[in-house]
Amino acid sequence: MIPAILHQTWKTEEIPENWQAAVKSCKEINSNFEYMLWTDTKMEEFVQTNYPGFYPVYQSYAHQIQRCDAFRYLVLYKYGGVYLDMDIVCKKNLNAYLKYDIVFAASSNIETSFTNSFLMVIPQHPFMKFCIDNLPMYVNSYSYFGKHIHIMNSTGPSFLTKMLQKYNIGKIPNNHVLSKEEFSGDCSVCNNGQCKGGQLFTHIKGQTWNSYDSLFYNYCLCNYKKMIVGIALFGLFVYLIKKNKVKRRFRR
Numbered sequence: 001m002i003p004a005i006l007h008q009t010w011k012t013e014e015i016p017e018n019w020q021a022a023v024k025s026c027k028e029i030n031s032n033f034e035y036m037l038w039t040d041t042k043m044e045e046f047v048q049t050n051y052p053g054f055y056p057v058y059q060s061y062a063h064q065i066q067r068c069d070a071f072r073y074l075v076l077y078k079y080g081g082v083y084l085d086m087d088i089v090c091k092k093n094l095n096a097y098l099k100y101d102i103v104f105a106a107s108s109n110i111e112t113s114f115t116n117s118f119l120m121v122i123p124q125h126p127f128m129k130f131c132i133d134n135l136p137m138y139v140n141s142y143s144y145f146g147k148h149i150h151i152m153n154s155t156g157p158s159f160l161t162k163m164l165q166k167y168n169i170g171k172i173p174n175n176h177v178l179s180k181e182e183f184s185g186d187c188s189v190c191n192n193g194q195c196k197g198g199q200l201f202t203h204i205k206g207q208t209w210n211s212y213d214s215l216f217y218n219y220c221l222c223n224y225k226k227m228i229v230g231i232a233l234f235g236l237f238v239y240l241i242k243k244n245k246v247k248r249r250f251r252r
Helices: 017-029 040-050 055-060 064-079 126-138 147-154 157-167 212-251
Strands: 005-009 034-038 081-084 088-090 102-105 118-121 175-178 201-203
Touching: 005 017, 005 064, 017 088, 034 040, 034 064, 040 055, 040 064, 055 064, 064 081, 064 118, 064 126, 064 147, 126 157, 147 157
Parallel strands: 005 034, 005 081, 102 175
Antiparallel strands: 081 118, 088 201, 102 118
8 A cells, every 4th residue: 555644845844825725725625744844955965875876966966856756756766656646636635545556637728748746656666766766867868949948848747747757657557547636636737726626636836947938938838729720820821922923913
């Protein structure tokens, strides 16, 4: 069984006010779980002590969020349990999912992707080890595409999705993938803070690591249909202008 431990990370012991209710909900609803808050200092000490060979990689990351991403694989391999981002409000106890060896969640934003904002797993699961072993090879992944794409692919959701593709999720015994209805419901990056959520969780506004390029990518994701229509109308406009010019020349 997955041990009843709830892991969360933040810079210090002082949880931001806008997330305190979310953290409280997860601790109270999962009152049988041991709660472990990992600060930046505690994370670094943990990696130094338990993964000295990985520590140089951990230090080499350009952004702290990459260390937080990598840490969740490391701590879950060591202790097992549940990892949850702090911008997730809990609605239902997770006891029913402790029977699995590992639990993933489908992304609330991209259907073909997985999120790393939630993970449940037994200690020393081979897939977690697979992720840890692959992290050094992705340190500079897509770094030339800017902060957002680099983080997503080096340690974040895109990295996790690639690992599941390489490992083949179908070959992982006793795994469970939370559906969108279970995990995020109507919540996405396009409406965080203004959604009802899924059966287990509701998402509130987070994205503390996002930069200007994140705003651009998220805008495109949330407005791609309007953008396609706009491009189509612009193309039609250009076509009609060119067609009108041809007609004028022919009349002359």
